[in-house]
Amino acid sequence: MAINKDTVKYTANLARIELSDKELEHFTGQIDKILGYVEKLNTLDVAHLEPTSHTLELKNVYREDVVKKSIPAEDAVKNAPSRENNLFKVPKIIDTEG
Amino acid sequence: MDLYNLTAHELASLLTKRELLPIDICNSNIDRINGVEKSINALAHFDKGLALERSKALNGLPIFIKDNICVKDELTTCSSKILKGFKPPYSATVINKLTKENSVLMGKTNMDEFAFGSSTETSFYGPTRNPWDLDRIPGGSSGGSAAAVSAGEAVWALGSDTGGSIRQPAGLCGVVGLKPTYGRVSRYGLIAFASSLDQIGPITRDVEDSAMLLKIIAGHDSMDSTSADIPVPDYVSLIKKDIKGMRIGIPKEYFIEGMDKDVKAAVLEAIKKLESLGALCEDTSLPHTEYAVAVYYVVATAEASSNLARFDGVQYGLRSEKIKSMIDMYKKTRQEGFGDEAKRRIILGTFALSSGYYDAYYLKALKVRTLIKRDFDEAFKKFDAIVTPTSPTPAFKIGEKISDPLTMYLSDIFTISANLAGIPGISVPCGFTKNNLPIGLQVLGKPFDEETILRVAYNYEQNTEWHKKRPKL
Numbered sequence: 001m002a003i004n005k006d007t008v009k010y011t012a013n014l015a016r017i018e019l020s021d022k023e024l025e026h027f028t029g030q031i032d033k034i035l036g037y038v039e040k041l042n043t044l045d046v047a048h049l050e051p052t053s054h055t056l057e058l059k060n061v062y063r064e065d066v067v068k069k070s071i072p073a074e075d076a077v078k079n080a081p082s083r084e085n086n087l088f089k090v091p092k093i094i095d096t097e098g
Numbered sequence: 099m100d101l102y103n104l105t106a107h108e109l110a111s112l113l114t115k116r117e118l119l120p121i122d123i124c125n126s127n128i129d130r131i132n133g134v135e136k137s138i139n140a141l142a143h144f145d146k147g148l149a150l151e152r153s154k155a156l157n158g159l160p161i162f163i164k165d166n167i168c169v170k171d172e173l174t175t176c177s178s179k180i181l182k183g184f185k186p187p188y189s190a191t192v193i194n195k196l197t198k199e200n201s202v203l204m205g206k207t208n209m210d211e212f213a214f215g216s217s218t219e220t221s222f223y224g225p226t227r228n229p230w231d232l233d234r235i236p237g238g239s240s241g242g243s244a245a246a247v248s249a250g251e252a253v254w255a256l257g258s259d260t261g262g263s264i265r266q267p268a269g270l271c272g273v274v275g276l277k278p279t280y281g282r283v284s285r286y287g288l289i290a291f292a293s294s295l296d297q298i299g300p301i302t303r304d305v306e307d308s309a310m311l312l313k314i315i316a317g318h319d320s321m322d323s324t325s326a327d328i329p330v331p332d333y334v335s336l337i338k339k340d341i342k343g344m345r346i347g348i349p350k351e352y353f354i355e356g357m358d359k360d361v362k363a364a365v366l367e368a369i370k371k372l373e374s375l376g377a378l379c380e381d382t383s384l385p386h387t388e389y390a391v392a393v394y395y396v397v398a399t400a401e402a403s404s405n406l407a408r409f410d411g412v413q414y415g416l417r418s419e420k421i422k423s424m425i426d427m428y429k430k431t432r433q434e435g436f437g438d439e440a441k442r443r444i445i446l447g448t449f450a451l452s453s454g455y456y457d458a459y460y461l462k463a464l465k466v467r468t469l470i471k472r473d474f475d476e477a478f479k480k481f482d483a484i485v486t487p488t489s490p491t492p493a494f495k496i497g498e499k500i501s502d503p504l505t506m507y508l509s510d511i512f513t514i515s516a517n518l519a520g521i522p523g524i525s526v527p528c529g530f531t532k533n534n535l536p537i538g539l540q541v542l543g544k545p546f547d548e549e550t551i552l553r554v555a556y557n558y559e560q561n562t563e564w565h566k567k568r569p570k571l
Contacts, residue, residue, distance in 0.1 A: 008445060015403060015448040016410065017441055018429035026438075030503050031446055037504055038392045041462050044469070051464030052471055054294050054324075055520025055545075056281045061323045075187040081417035088412050093424045 002035035003028065101126035102250035103568055106159055106307040107334075109253060113157070120202060123253065124153035124160050127204065130250045134571045139226050140236075140246040143173040144205035158200030162252040164243050165206040166213055167298065168287040169193050172203075176289055177221035177242075178211045180435025181415040190287020191322065192256060192298050192315045199314055207255055208242030211437045212406065213263055213291045215239050216509045219500050220439045227496070228271060229569040230535055234493040237267030243301045244271040249571060254302045254311055258288055260295045261394050262488075262513025265525040268301055269488030269538020272527045272567065274555070275301045276308045279545045280520035281326035283312075284319030292401035293324075295394075295517040304565050305526060305556040309333035312548060328546050336549050337556040342376030344554065347481035351387035352512055357490040364529030364537045365487045368558060372485065375557055382481065384473040389466050390515045391507055396450045396463035397518070403447030409435065442503060471519040478544045483554050486512055488525040488538030512540060522548045526555040527564035536564075 008028045012019050019027065073086040082089040101109070101123055112118040128146055135141060142165040153160060163169060166176045168186035170193075175181040189197075196203070210220040218226040218241025226241045228234040229249040236245040240257030244267035247255050257264040259277035268275025276299045283298045290296060300311035313334065318327040348369060353362060373379050411417035411431030418430035436444070450459035477484060489512060499506040516523040521542055528539035539558065543551035559565050 003449065007449070011445050011449045011452060012441075013429075014452060015444050016407075016425070016428040016432055017436070017444060018433040019441075020433075023438075023441070027442055027445060030442060031449070033504050034395060034446060034507070035449075035459075038396055038459065038463075041389060041392050041396075041466050044386075044389065044466060046462055046465035046469075049465040049468050051461055052467040052518075053464055055471065055518075056324060056326060058324065063320070071187045077413075078187065079184055079414035081411060081415070090412055091421060091424050091427055 001032055002039065003032050100250070102130045105303045106254050107310060109159055120153045120157055120159070121150065124149055124202060127160055127251060127253065134249050135251060137227060137232055137571070138229060138245050138249055138251070139224055140208055140242040140249065140251055142175065142177050142206045142208045142221070142223050142242060149202065149204045152202045156200045156202050158202055159253055160202040160204045161196060162204050162207050162243060162246050162255040163193070164240050164255070164257050165209050166258055166289045167192065167256060168289065169203060173206060174289070176212045177209045177223055178435065178437070178440065179222045179416060180409045180431070184414045186287070188287065191284035191319045193287065195315055204252065207240070207246055210239035210241070211440050212402070213239040213258060213260055214402070214439045214443050216262070216266060216506055217499065218242060218267070219496065220437055222437065225496055228493045229571055230272060231493065231533070233495055234535070235270070235496055237270035237493065239263040240301060241267045244268050244273055244275065247271070247273045247301050247303060248569060250568070254300060254307055256298055256315070257301045258296055258298050259517065260291050260398060261517050262510045264299045264301060265488050265513050265523055265538070265540060266510060269525040269540070270493040270536060272536030272564070272569070273301060273303055274305055274308045274524065274526050274565070275299065276312060276524045276548070276552070277516060277522060278312060278316060278548055279522045281324055282316050282522070282546060282548065284322040284325045286319055286321035290405040292398040293405065294401060295398060305337065305552060305559050306334060308524065309337050309552050326546065331549055333549060333552055337552040339553060340376060341372065341554055341557045344377045344483065345481045346372060346377045346379045346554070347382035347477050347484045348379055349382050349384040349387065349477070349484060349486060351384055352486035354490065357487070358492060358531065360531035361487050361489070361491060361537050365539060368528040368539045369485060371561060372554070372558060375561060377554070379485070382477055384477060384515070386466065386469040386473050387515060390470055390518060391511055393463045393466045393470065393518060394514045395446070395507055396459050397467060399443045399447030400450045400460050401447070403444045403451065406440070406444055439503070467518050470515055474519045474521055482550055484542040485554070486540045486542070488512060488540040492531045492535035492537060516542055521545055522551055524551045524555050526559055528558070528562070529564060
């Protein structure tokens with residue numbers, strides 16, 4: 001097995017996704033199967049290769065530091081599920097669960 | 099002839115000659131939508147009144163947009179519950195470019211949630227159906243755009259392609275789909291799935307329309323630092339040149355065991371047609387093709403897991419109501435808001451990037467990506483274009499693959515490599531199976547050489563009749 005239930009549960013927590021027991025069971029089997037397939041990459045010798053994270057030859061882009069019109073604050077927050085005074089409103093951050 | 103069957107270039111010339119008004123075209127689409135949308139479900143957001151109002155004010159062609167491309171103040175939800183009600187405060191660059199051409203924005207098309215899928219079955223709004231057989235999937239993830247164009251609900255549409263999401267549904271719905279070179283079209287305002295792979299592109303009824311729409315949306319954009327500062331040629335006039343003496347490679351890895359025999363026969367027949375038009379077709383090899391799906395589902399999910407971290411119940415969309423704390427809000431919002439495939443991919447991608455697994459999965463996949471890109475670099479030293487099937491099979495049945503993600507992933511086997519290598523690809527209709535399901539021919543080209551693949555596709559199309567066939571609905 002490439003992955004077990006504990007690792008899926010741990011990883012889901014890293015990704016901040018709550019999983020039901022049923023989801024955990026279901027996803028563990030499926031993700032294990034996918035990772036099993038991905039293991040075919042181990043048949044290749046890649047030690048001498050450079051990774052390709054991007055296909056374009058990228059260079060740093062500079063621009064003049066000038067003030068331009070931007071999105072008004074009220075537009076930027078208008079989609080928030082909870083807001084106050086043009087700010088995003090969230091539940092209290094310090095809690096007993098951490 | 100019914101207006102909804104005409105191509106964009108035919109309609110544009112009727113508009114120029116003043117034989118038609120934009121509202122006539124809009125009405126023909128609306129009539130068609132009234133007649134067939136209930137059985138196809140190609141549209142995610144459509145406001146008839148707004149569409150009519152716009153077509154009275156603007157002297158351009160109507161267009162539908164995939165639901166992951168931002169249109170200011172209009173629903174843009176990636177067909178996901180987590181973006182319920184989201185109206186972006188700005189428009190994507192491609193939308194601004196279309197607006198400059200007086201395009202009539204008609205609405206949004208259905209898609210796999212966050213473009214995660216090959217069948218449009220993972221949409222929060224339910225599956226889209228293939229206009230050629232309503233029991234079958236239209237492909238994905240731009241299945242709504244492809245089905246809408248195929249069914250005559252849309253004149254043309256925009257899609258996005260991260261692993262085949264324009265070309266595969268175009269192939270399975272019998273229309274033309276083009277994925278431009280990475281960097282050819284600005285991604286500003288495209289809600290990111292995998293930032294090193296995503297490209298916006300046209301889904302159209304024929305190749306000339308594809309060239310027209312690419313010309314409108316392509317070009318450098320200061321708002322996307324990965325968009326390339328390379329001139330955009332006048333595709334429509336250039337693609338009409340013949341293909342005599344053009345060197346075309348046929349990679350043996352794209353004719354695999356288990357592929358549909360009607361698909362194989364149609365593609366081999368298409369290659370003969372290209373030869374009869376003067377192209378020099380020759381067998382070749384892209385030896386690392388078999389690793390593409392494995393590389394893709396590590397790289398794409400890793401990038402997705404990072405990009406989708408922003409959906410946390412704070413800035414937009416859904417927030418769970420059953421929350422006790424901040425962390426709880428993130429976790430419950432994401433549990434309720436994302437569908438199964440999104441959760442699976444985020445967890446898989448997070449795993450591939452996590453401490454202890456990064457080198458074994460993510461880094462290794464990036465290194466094999468180098469091999470896949472080199473295969474193409476080598477092949478394009480010898481060939482002007484590469485021709486393959488778009489998909490190994492025609493459209494499958496709704497529900498057939500949804501419970502087995504790996505089998506679903508393998509349906510993208512012929513389209514994924516182009517995204518990993520950053521090269522352009524187009525799917526053009528090349529026949530039908532015995533069950534009357536469309537088959538797509540894929541033409542791949544050198545980076546920023548969309549002109550050549552459009553030219554091959556145009557020459558093929560103009561010497562065949564496949565693109566004139568319409569589904570009976």
